[in-house]
Structures are given as structure tokens and as C-alpha cells.
Amino acid sequence: MNLSFMSTRKRLSDLSEREILALAIASEEDDARIYRNWADFLRADYPATAAIFEGMSAEEDGHRRQLIDAFAARFGDAIPVIRREHVAGYITRRPAWMMQNLSLETIRAEAAGMERDAADFYARAAQLSLDAGTRKLLGDLAAAERGHENRAHELTDQHLGDDARADEDAVAHRDFVLTWVQPGLAGLMDGSVSTLAPIFAVAFATQDPWTTFLVGLAASVGAGISMGFTEAASDDGVISGRGSPLKRGLSSGVMTAVGGLGHALPYLIPDFWTATTIAIMVVFIELWAIACIQNRWMQTPFWRATLQVVVGGGLVLAVGVLIGSG
Known part of the structure; x- marks a missing residue:
């Protein structure tokens, strides 16, 4: 039986440090875009929740810039094209047309789940890494994503008071x-x-x-x-x-x-x-x-x-x- 089609997706353990950083950059870009789309979709009827997602999108942009700086310092300016769907077992996101059919509470829960998934991924990748520098970098990313989840709660408290909710x-x-x-x-x-x-x-x-x-x-x-x-x-x-x-x-x-x-x-x-x-x-x-x-x-x-x-x-x-x- 020809199993060559199975080789098109790498396992997480097969990725190099360069590829893991590139994957993290692409993931942060996608998540920021999702939050901006949600903010635009919800702005007319749910302005307070839209403001939360605008803030979360800005946080993701900050993470992306940090990752790009780290990549450029270690590997140069040419970032390889690697995305979630290229890695077996990596977290996936629903397409935009499915996201917009979700209820308000489901969207809020989905956002919290996105941050948990990202943090879990980085923690798992850190455990698999045998290189000290890569392990430290992935641990820092996991901590950043967990902090981002806390930041999401802070933004919720800031923009979504009891009356607005x-x-x-x-x-x-x-x-x-x-x-x-x-x-x-x-x-x-x-x-x-x-x-x-x-x-x-x-x-x-x-x-x-x-x-x-x-x-x-x-x-x-x-x-x-x-x-x-x-x-x-x-x-x-x-x-x-x-x-x-x-x-x-x-x-x-x-x-x-x-x-x-x-x-x-x-x-x-x-x-x-x-x-x-x-x-x-x-x-x-x-x-x-x-x-x-x-x-x-x-x-x-x-x-x-x-x-x-x-x-x-x-x-x-x-x-x-x-x-x-x-």
C-alpha cells in the first residue's frame, strides 16, 4: 500500500527550532485575524465584547512582533511557510463562516479555549525539545499565552461590566x-x-x-x-x-x-x-x-x-x- 500521502504532515517532534518559531508566528497571525473578525462581526450588536476582541487582537500582534524579532535574530529574515494544517496533531481553528454562526457565549468560550490550546501546545513542544535554548523559548511562549488568557479576563473586566454583559x-x-x-x-x-x-x-x-x-x-x-x-x-x-x-x-x-x-x-x-x-x-x-x-x-x-x-x-x-x- 502506498502511504506516501501520510508524509505531507510533520509531527511536532519532527520540527526544527526554526520551523517551530515560524509555526508560532503564523499561528499568532491567524489568531489575531480571528479576533479582529469577531470584533467586526459583533461590533453592531455587542460593542463591549467587540472591544474585548480588539484588545486581544492587539495582544496577539505584540506576541507576533516578539516572535519575528526572535526569529530574525537567530535565523535571519526568511521565515518558512508552515501553518497549523501542516503539523499532525496541532490545534486547529474553525473557518470564518462557521465562527460567525456561533452564539455570543460560544464565541466567548471559544476565545478562552484558543488561549488554553496555544499555551498547552507550547508547553508540550517545550517538553519534547532537548535543546536548552529552544526549551526555554517554548516555555516563555507558554507562559506568555497563559498570561494572555489572564489578560483576556482583565479586558473582560475592563470592557464588559455587569450592565454591558x-x-x-x-x-x-x-x-x-x-x-x-x-x-x-x-x-x-x-x-x-x-x-x-x-x-x-x-x-x-x-x-x-x-x-x-x-x-x-x-x-x-x-x-x-x-x-x-x-x-x-x-x-x-x-x-x-x-x-x-x-x-x-x-x-x-x-x-x-x-x-x-x-x-x-x-x-x-x-x-x-x-x-x-x-x-x-x-x-x-x-x-x-x-x-x-x-x-x-x-x-x-x-x-x-x-x-x-x-x-x-x-x-x-x-x-x-x-x-x-x-
Whole structure:
């Protein structure tokens, strides 16, 4: 077997002092660029956190300059091209388009993890080195990265006080509600309520559990696809600030299908009356759950949510039973 493709990535223990310094320089450049991109991405909605990342980017630039000076003093001005992806087992970073889809808290945690990873890498490299000068240099880099993590906490205290954090957390909560909760809740309501009449009409008209299940499955999946495409196509989120249409469409479509399948699945039970009894119990559990979600996430008064969802859903259920029994 030809294993030559495996030789394209060096192990950390195979790197020379010159290559380790070059790798450190490239890594500091990448991390500084990531922090600047985050600052630019967050500046409009989260200015305090953006200021933190601006400060961290400046710290990374300082580390890079120190590394370049050290490299020039020992090896000259020609820095070899070596990056993270060239070294087996080296820490990696997510691409920019994945970073921008992260939540605010995840971005903050990712930044802390970046500093820990860099410090751990330098400490590990120092342990592998048998050269005293290289070992000292790598130990200094590890200490610098750990100090950078402490500096990140200092910048957080400086720029992100309790009021600023509360404001930014409120914006993040609003974005989560508008992007995931609101479309998902609308889908769950649509799937739970709109499929009641056809499913129970077929159930009482045929008293055939398998036929009822097939109709419920088709109605639920079809409604999920329809709601998902409708939500995604209705608003690109640029003006409304409701977030990615893909995320909203996925949330709405999946929850619509889940809402319908909840009271269709009991009809996999062969006995009609047993299946129907369980399905009706599931319906009321679904409706009460929706009312609780509205109260929790949408700040809808509980009794108003109950009137809208439970009473409305009960009426739709009754219509389906009456039509099917006729």
C-alpha cells in the first residue's frame, strides 16, 4: 500500500527550532485575524465584547512582533511557510463562516479555549525539545499565552461590566428567540393544531389505525416541508433582524412535523380505541406544552396562552371527531 500521502504532515517532534518559531508566528497571525473578525462581526450588536476582541487582537500582534524579532535574530529574515494544517496533531481553528454562526457565549468560550490550546501546545513542544535554548523559548511562549488568557479576563473586566454583559445577553436572548424559538413554536402550533382535524376525521370515519397513521404521517411531513419553505422564503432576516432564514426554516419545519407526528404515532397500535385514547392524551399534553413555551419564551400571559392554544386546539379536535363520525 502506498502511504506516501501520510508524509505531507510533520509531527511536532519532527520540527526544527526554526520551523517551530515560524509555526508560532503564523499561528499568532491567524489568531489575531480571528479576533479582529469577531470584533467586526459583533461590533453592531455587542460593542463591549467587540472591544474585548480588539484588545486581544492587539495582544496577539505584540506576541507576533516578539516572535519575528526572535526569529530574525537567530535565523535571519526568511521565515518558512508552515501553518497549523501542516503539523499532525496541532490545534486547529474553525473557518470564518462557521465562527460567525456561533452564539455570543460560544464565541466567548471559544476565545478562552484558543488561549488554553496555544499555551498547552507550547508547553508540550517545550517538553519534547532537548535543546536548552529552544526549551526555554517554548516555555516563555507558554507562559506568555497563559498570561494572555489572564489578560483576556482583565479586558473582560475592563470592557464588559455587569450592565454591558446584561445588555448583550439580552440581545443574544432576543436573537435566539427570534431565530429558533419563535419559528419553532409557530411550527409546533401549526403541526399540533392544523393536523388534528384531518387525522381524527379519518380515524373516526375509518376506525382503521393503520390508515389513520398513514394519513397523519403524510399530513405531518407535508406540513413540515411547507412550513419550513414558507418560513425560509418569507423573510431573509436582513431588515427584520430575525436571523438566518435557513435556521428559521429548519426550526419551523422540524417542529411542525413533530407536532403532527405526536398524535399520529399512537395509531401504530392495532386497537383503534386504545390508539385513539392515547392520541387524545398526547394532543392535550402537546397543547399544554405549547402554552407553557409561549409563557416561558414569548412572555405571553399563561391564561391567554391557554385560551389561544388549548381551547382552540380542543375545538379543532372536536371538529375532526364530529366530521369523521358523521
